[in-house]
Every structure is written in C-alpha cells, then in structure tokens.
Amino acid sequence: MKRENQPTRHRLDATLTVCVACFALIFSSCAPSHADRIVIGSKNFTESLMLGEILAQEIEAQTHLKVERRFYLAGTYICQQAILSGRIDLYPEYTGTALTAILKQPIGSDKSNVYQRVKHEYETRLGLTLGPPFGFNNTFAMEVRGDDARRLNLQTLSQASAYVPRWRAGFGYEFMERPDGYKGLAAAYGLRFSAPPRIMDLGLLAPALKDRQIDIAAGNATDGLIAAFDLFVLEDDRHYFPPYEAVAVVRQQTLQQHPEVAAALAALGGKINDREMQKLNYALDGEHRDPKDVAHEFLHSKGLLP
Amino acid sequence: MERIPQAAPVIEFRNVAYALPNGKPLLAELNLQVESGETLVLLGRSGSGKTTTLKLINRLLAPSAGEVRVNGTASAQTDVIRLRRSIGYVIQDVGLFPHFTVERNIELVPRIEGWSAERIHRRVEELLQLVGLEPKIAERYPHQLSGGQRQRVGVARALAADPAILLMDEPFGALDALTRDELQREFLSLKRRLNKTVVFVTHDLREALRLGSRIALMEAGRLVAVLPPEEFVRSGDGLVAAYVQAFADGCELVANRGSV
Amino acid sequence: MNLLHFFMENREQILELSLEHLWLVGISTLIAVLIGIPLGILSARWPVWNRPVLGTANIIQTIPSLALFGFLLPVPWIGERADRLAILALTLYALLPVIRNTYTGIRGVDPAVIEAGRGMGLTGRQLLLQVELPLALSVILSGIRVAVVISVGLATIAAAIGAGGLGEFIFRGLAMVNNQLILAGAIPAAILALSADFGLGWLEKRMRPR
Numbered sequence: 216m217k218r219e220n221q222p223t224r225h226r227l228d229a230t231l232t233v234c235v236a237c238f239a240l241i242f243s244s245c246a247p248s249h250a251d252r253i254v255i256g257s258k259n260f261t262e263s264l265m266l267g268e269i270l271a272q273e274i275e276a277q278t279h280l281k282v283e284r285r286f287y288l289a290g291t292y293i294c295q296q297a298i299l300s301g302r303i304d305l306y307p308e309y310t311g312t313a314l315t316a317i318l319k320q321p322i323g324s325d326k327s328n329v330y331q332r333v334k335h336e337y338e339t340r341l342g343l344t345l346g347p348p349f350g351f352n353n354t355f356a357m358e359v360r361g362d363d364a365r366r367l368n369l370q371t372l373s374q375a376s377a378y379v380p381r382w383r384a385g386f387g388y389e390f391m392e393r394p395d396g397y398k399g400l401a402a403a404y405g406l407r408f409s410a411p412p413r414i415m416d417l418g419l420l421a422p423a424l425k426d427r428q429i430d431i432a433a434g435n436a437t438d439g440l441i442a443a444f445d446l447f448v449l450e451d452d453r454h455y456f457p458p459y460e461a462v463a464v465v466r467q468q469t470l471q472q473h474p475e476v477a478a479a480l481a482a483l484g485g486k487i488n489d490r491e492m493q494k495l496n497y498a499l500d501g502e503h504r505d506p507k508d509v510a511h512e513f514l515h516s517k518g519l520l521p
Numbered sequence: 522m523e524r525i526p527q528a529a530p531v532i533e534f535r536n537v538a539y540a541l542p543n544g545k546p547l548l549a550e551l552n553l554q555v556e557s558g559e560t561l562v563l564l565g566r567s568g569s570g571k572t573t574t575l576k577l578i579n580r581l582l583a584p585s586a587g588e589v590r591v592n593g594t595a596s597a598q599t600d601v602i603r604l605r606r607s608i609g610y611v612i613q614d615v616g617l618f619p620h621f622t623v624e625r626n627i628e629l630v631p632r633i634e635g636w637s638a639e640r641i642h643r644r645v646e647e648l649l650q651l652v653g654l655e656p657k658i659a660e661r662y663p664h665q666l667s668g669g670q671r672q673r674v675g676v677a678r679a680l681a682a683d684p685a686i687l688l689m690d691e692p693f694g695a696l697d698a699l700t701r702d703e704l705q706r707e708f709l710s711l712k713r714r715l716n717k718t719v720v721f722v723t724h725d726l727r728e729a730l731r732l733g734s735r736i737a738l739m740e741a742g743r744l745v746a747v748l749p750p751e752e753f754v755r756s757g758d759g760l761v762a763a764y765v766q767a768f769a770d771g772c773e774l775v776a777n778r779g780s781v
Numbered sequence: 782m783n784l785l786h787f788f789m790e791n792r793e794q795i796l797e798l799s800l801e802h803l804w805l806v807g808i809s810t811l812i813a814v815l816i817g818i819p820l821g822i823l824s825a826r827w828p829v830w831n832r833p834v835l836g837t838a839n840i841i842q843t844i845p846s847l848a849l850f851g852f853l854l855p856v857p858w859i860g861e862r863a864d865r866l867a868i869l870a871l872t873l874y875a876l877l878p879v880i881r882n883t884y885t886g887i888r889g890v891d892p893a894v895i896e897a898g899r900g901m902g903l904t905g906r907q908l909l910l911q912v913e914l915p916l917a918l919s920v921i922l923s924g925i926r927v928a929v930v931i932s933v934g935l936a937t938i939a940a941a942i943g944a945g946g947l948g949e950f951i952f953r954g955l956a957m958v959n960n961q962l963i964l965a966g967a968i969p970a971a972i973l974a975l976s977a978d979f980g981l982g983w984l985e986k987r988m989r990p991r
Contacts, residue, residue, distance in 0.1 A: 579900055581896070581899060581900060602902050602903075602904055603902070604902070605899070605900060605901060605902030606901070606902030607902075608900075608902075610897065610900030610901060612893060612896060612897055612900070614891075614893035615893065615897070616891065616893035616894045616895075616896055616897025616898070617894070617897070618894060618897075618898070618912055618916075619891070619894070619916065620915050620916055629901065629903075629911075630901055630902065633903070633907065675897075678901070679901075688900075
C-alpha cells in the first residue's frame with residue numbers, strides 16, 4: 216500500500232483558497248502610489264471645473280509633476296471624502312462652504328476672518344490647508360430679470376422682498392438644504408413665497424429665469440450668464456450671505472511631499488476677480504468652448520505660464 | 522460460543538430508564554449485564570428500544586434514571602470523549618467521512634490520539650487485512666466503494682484504536698443477502714481472532730442466532746428475556762416463542778449453527 | 782476618440798479606481814465571512830438561534846442600499862468617512878448569503894456521518910473543523926460567491942456617497958453626459974463581477990464532496 220505522503224486533494228484545495236484570498240487582499244490593499252503625480256478634483260459645476268483645470272495646468276507648467284484630473288465629483292461631501300482619504304490631493308472650494316457645510320460652524324460676514332478660521336481648523340483637525348484666495352467672492356446672488364429690476368427700480372434685496380410673495384423662486388439643491396441657504400435668507404429678509412420654490416440643477420436656473428418660468432433665482436455672483444441673459448444681481452444689503460472666497464484646498468501631506476505645488480498655488484493667488492470669473496464661466500456655459508483652451512488662454516494672458 | 526467467565530461485567534445497566542425530552546418513555550426498568558468477551562445481541566422489532574439501549578452505552582444518549590456502568594465506572598462520571606474513544610461504534614449507514622480516503626477514515630481516532638505515523642500506518646495495513654480488503658483500497662474514497670466494502674471500512678475504523686468494546690447497530694442491515702452472509706461469516710472469524718466484547722443490535726433472529734453468545738429480546742422498551750441461542754429457540758416464553766415463530770425456519774438454524 | 786483609445790489613455794485612473802473597488806469589496810466580504818460563518822455555525826448548532834440570526838440578516842437585506850447609506854451617514858465615526866460607511870454597509874449586505882449558506886451547508890451534512898463522528902469520540906470542535914466545515918465548504922463558498930457579486934454591484938452605488946471605486950466614473954460620466962466615462966466604470970465593474978463569479982464558482986466545484 217502506497218504511503219500517503221502527498222497532501223490530500225482536499226488539503227491542496229484549502230491551501231489554494233487561502234492563497235487566493237491572501238493575494239486578493241494584498242493586491243486590493245496596495246494603494247497605487249502618488250509618488251510622482253497629483254490628483255486634482257472638482258465639483259460638478261462649471262466654475263469648479265474651470266478652477267480645477269486652471270489649477271491643473273498651472274501645476275503642470277510650474278512643476279515636473281504629472282497631474283491627474285478627477286473632475287465632476289458630485290458635490291462638497293464627495294470632494295471632502297476624497298481629499299480626506301487621499302484619493303485626491305487638492306480641489307477648489309469656497310471658504311463659506313467649508314465653514315458652514317464641512318466644519319458646521321456659524322458663519323460671519325468678514326471674509327478674511329472666515330478664511331483664517333477655515334485655514335486654522337483644516338490645518339489642526341483635518342490635515343488639510345488652504346492656498347491663497349483666487350481673488351473673487353462667489354457668494355450667492357439673488358438674480359432677477361434685468362427688465363423687472365429696471366421696471367420696479369430694484370437695487371437691493373430688502374426692496375425686492377415686497378414683491379416676493381408674487382414671485383416664483385428657483386433654487387439649487389444645496390441652496391435649499393444648507394444652513395447658510397434658503398432658510399437663513401428667508402429669515403434675514405422676511406421673505407415669504409406664496410408658492411414653494413422650484414428646485415433644479417444650477418445650470419438650469421438662468422435659462423428658467425430668462426424664460427419667465429421663475430422670477431427670482433439663487434444663482435452665483437460669478438454666473439457666466441448674468442450679463443448674457445440680462446440678469447440683475449440684487450444687493451445683499453443686510454449682509455446675510457457669508458463670503459465665499461474661492462481657494463484651493465490641499466492635503467498637508469501633498470505639500471510636504473511636493474513643496475513646489477505651494478509655489479504654483481501662490482502664483483494663482485489674487486489673479487481672478489469677479490468679472491474675470493464671470494467671463495471664464497461664460498466661455499464654457501455660453502460659448503461652449505473647451506475648458507482646456509479657455510484655461511490655457513487665461514493663464515497665458517496673466518503671464519502665469521513660464 | 523465460548524463465554525469467558527469474569528468477575529465483573531464489562532457493561533452494566535442498573536435500573537435504567539430513558540424518556541424523550543417531551544416525556545415519552547422509550548426504556549423502562551432496564552437491568553442488564555454484558556460479560557467480557559461475549560457477543561450480546563439486542564434483538565427486537567422497531568421501536569423496541571434496542572438502539573436506544575446501545576446508545577446509552579457510549580453515551581450518545583444519557584439515561585433519565587438509573588445508572589450505566591462501563592468497566593466498573595458509572596459512565597456519567599467518565600469523560601464522555603474518553604469513553605467513546607475506548608468503544609468502537611459501527612452503524613447501519615456506516616457514516617464514512619466522504620472527504621477522507623479510506624486510510625484517513627480509519628486512522629482518524631489514532632491520529633487524534635497522537636499515535637506515531639509509523640504506528641498508524643502499520644495499524645491501517647493490519648486492519649485492512651483483518652476486514653478482508655486489498656491494501657490499495659486505502660487511497661480510494663468512500664463513494665468509489667461498494668456497500669459491502671464500505672461497511673468493512675466502517676468496522677476497520679471502529680477497531681482502529683483497538684477498543685475492548687464494540688457496538689454495532691444493525692451494521693449489515695443495508696446490504697444485500699449475499700454480502701450480509703459474507704460479512705456475518707467474517708464477523709465470526711474476526712471474533713475468534715480478537716477478544717472483544719460486542720453488543721450487536723438487530724431485528725433479524727437468524728443473524729442473532731448466528732452471531733450472538735446471548736440474545737436479549739426487547740419489546741416496548743423492556744427487556745423480555747436474555748438467553749443463549751439454544752435456549753432462546755426452545756423457550757416457552759410467549760414473546761420469545763412468537764418471535765421464533767415469526768422466523769419459520771428457526772429450529773433448522775439451531776442445527777446449522779455449528780457449521781461456521 | 783473611440784472607447785478603446787479612451788481606456789488606454791485613462792488606464793491609470795481606471796486601474797486605481799478598480800483597486801479601490803476591489804478594496805471595498807474585499808474588506809467587506811472578509812468581515813462578513815469572519816462574522817457570518819460563526820453565526821451560521823451557531824444557528825446550525827443551536828436551532829433556537831436560527832430565527833433571530835437569519836431573520837435579522839434578512840431584514841437588513843431588504844433595506845434599499847441607498848437608503849441604508851443614508852441611515853448610516855449621521856452615525857458618529859462611521860458616517861464621518863465614506864469608505865468606513867461603505868464597508869459597513871457592504872458587510873451588512875454580504876451577511877445574509879454567508880450566514881444562510883453556512884447554516885445550510887452544515888445542516889446538509891449526512892446525519893450518519895455526524896453520528897459516526899460523535900460515536901467515535903470526536904469533540905464538538907474536532908467534528909466541526911475536521912468533518913462539518915470541510916463538507917459544508919462548497920455550499921459556504923457558494924454563499925461567499927453570491928456575497929461578492931452583490932458587493933461588486935453595491936460598491937458602485939457607494940461612490941454616490943463619496944467612497945470611491947468604479948461607481949465614481951459612472952456618476953461623473955452621468956454628470957458630464959460622457960458615455961465613455963460611464964463605460965469606464967461600468968465595464969470594469971461588470972468584468973470584476975463576472976470574474977469573481979467564475980473564479981469562485983470554479984473553486985466551489987472543486988470543493989464539492991463526492
């Protein structure tokens with residue numbers, strides 16, 4: 216009788232299973248290294264995309280790093296999660312959004328105060344930091360049609376509040392839900408709409424306003440279509456809306472590994488004002504140009520490409 | 522059948538009763554002694570309590586009342602694992618481990634008991650020869666064997682650690698008549714070579730008369746009679762006689778018992 | 782640019798997201814197996830546990846996945862990091878097939894084998910480890926296979942809450958109305974699911990007791 220000196224078929228199978236399982240685990244837990252590249256994220260609207268592309272091209276031009284783009288991430292929470300877990304290295308954010316939606320703290324109206332508070336919290340608690348502000352304040356803009364504004368002689372939101380009950384409002388999802396959005400605004404200005412606001416995608420607000428489907432919209436101060444559609448931005452005379460300075464949020468670890476990125480971010484500081492951002496947005500939304508071309512043109516015009 | 526007179530019985534039932542958890546009694550007032558070296562057959566129809574009695578010996582069941590003693594010690598006071606390892610157990614469906622080869626099936630208890638590989642190997646060879654199987658069957662899997670071969674492996678497995686007691690629950694019941702006959706004959710020859718105490722459950726009187734040194738007839742959870750085969754077939758007891766009657770050629774069997 | 786070209790151009794990102802996806806599925810399946818198999822053994826051994834254990838797992842399965850993600854978001858520690866949340870949710874969904882198949886596999890072992898094993902003097906643990914589990918392995922693997930395939934699909938939804946993985950391509954592609962991006966997520970995910978199903982199915986067949 217032959218001595219059984221090989222493992223039985225069953226033991227072989229068991230070993231095989233364990234090996235496969237181990238390999239799968241090891242394989243799946245190896246995060247691809249970010250040693251030589253930077254991953255830039257952006258939210259899923261035009262302005263964020265534009266800033267993301269500008270950041271990407273600036274970093275590509277100024278450093279020897281390869282840049283990977285992960286644009287159109289679906290919202291603030293997704294971007295936040297991505298940067299915390301290291302899946303992206305930086306993305307464009309707004310100071311007001313960071314303070315209220317991410318840090319969940321009460322907002323103020325002083326923009327440098329807001330910037331400093333966000334920077335401090337990010338650095339101490341989250342391992343993130345901010346680049347210098349790009350130079351524009353994309354706060355919420357309550358927009359009405361130009362002819363309405365002229366006809367009713369409206370300049371400020373306080374003046375408009377008298378007509379609000381007769382108007383239909385259009386808001387984006389985030390505006391409806393955020394603490395610094397609709398609820399606070401209605402309280403601050405005593406706004407009472409007779410019909411519930413229509414909720415729609417940000418990109419559809421301006422056309423809906425122009426086409427008289429809505430009468431007032433919560434858009435953004437840098438909307439590309441404001442001038443194009445003859446829309447008027449009501450002044451926030453009670454200073455309800457907090458500042459939303461656009462900044463790059465970046466992982467501290469990324470800056471440690473690649474200090475040259477900080478230089479690239481610094482170069483972009485203060486280079487885009489409100490009007491310039493509107494024009495950039497319009498180039499994409501209104502003229503439907505390629506973001507890569509628009510970004511390149513912009514950087515070139517500012518002398519930011521070496 | 523020789524009976525080795527011994528002072529203390531190997532297995533003893535003292536006033537044992539067994540009832541199911543729902544209260545239904547399966548055994549009552551059981552008093553029985555199994556002598557060393559004998560083959561005690563528990564005979565009876567289905568539901569008579571014979572399998573229950575068997576399972577009380579290796580404590581697969583625990584008595585509701587009374588005491589079961591094995592080798593002088595109450596089984597309730599013995600470590601149940603040690604008890605079972607010192608008793609061989611063969612059942613009708615054999616219960617070979619389908620994922621083990623024949624060799625691995627047989628060697629399981631010795632391996633757990635920590636025998637050396639050499640000793641195990643020799644033992645398996647020895648046992649295969651003992652139960653009349655070819656050595657190369659060691660590498661086969663149970664599903665590749667016939668019913669008769671499987672039961673031989675079952676017996677070999679039960680004998681692996683050389684237990685003094687062997688319990689067999691209708692071991693040949695699932696086999697065809699020819700194979701059954703063959704295995705019964707081999708059982709007898711095995712018994713001659715090995716000195717084991719065997720408790721054997723069957724409902725077949727012919728098998729009982731052929732294999733047993735004593736026959737214990739059970740009916741409705743009670744022990745009716747314990748008699749050696751010759752006395753059994755001639756017994757005047759109502760139940761015993763009824764049983765014998767049910768097997769028409771009972772008398773001829775007594776005459777033929779000598780030719781083994 | 783055609784699809785193949787797109788895939789080649791973006792292969793690094795596709796690979797990275799695929800690995801992220803595998804990580805989510807792998808970790809959650811592993812945890813589900815570590816919890817589920819003992820629970821399955823428990824309910825097979827002591828049938829009184831059968832109803833509560835299987836019942837709970839069943840209830841969890843009926844909760845729609847996106848709703849479960851939503852429930853878990855406000856939970857402290859879990860809700861703070863999307864990957865933790867996703868792994869927890871995926872683990873919960875993987876539990877039922879693993880528990881149920883472990884239970885079925887063990888119960889399905891021939892009672893004669895169990896009786897012979899007990900009668901031979903195998904301890905409960907020896908019986909479990911040397912007899913019951915090896916014989917139940919094929920069925921248990923079948924449960925794991927189902928769990929993995931479910932997880933690969935669910936993990937694509939996890940991207941909706943920021944956990945990453947191949948779903949991110951799909952959601953980004955939807956937002957940009959970019960079919961290639963959508964397919965860059967959908968095709969690898971489908972391939973992952975099919976490979977897992979095929980691979981584990983093959984393993985399952987080898988383990989089947991003869």
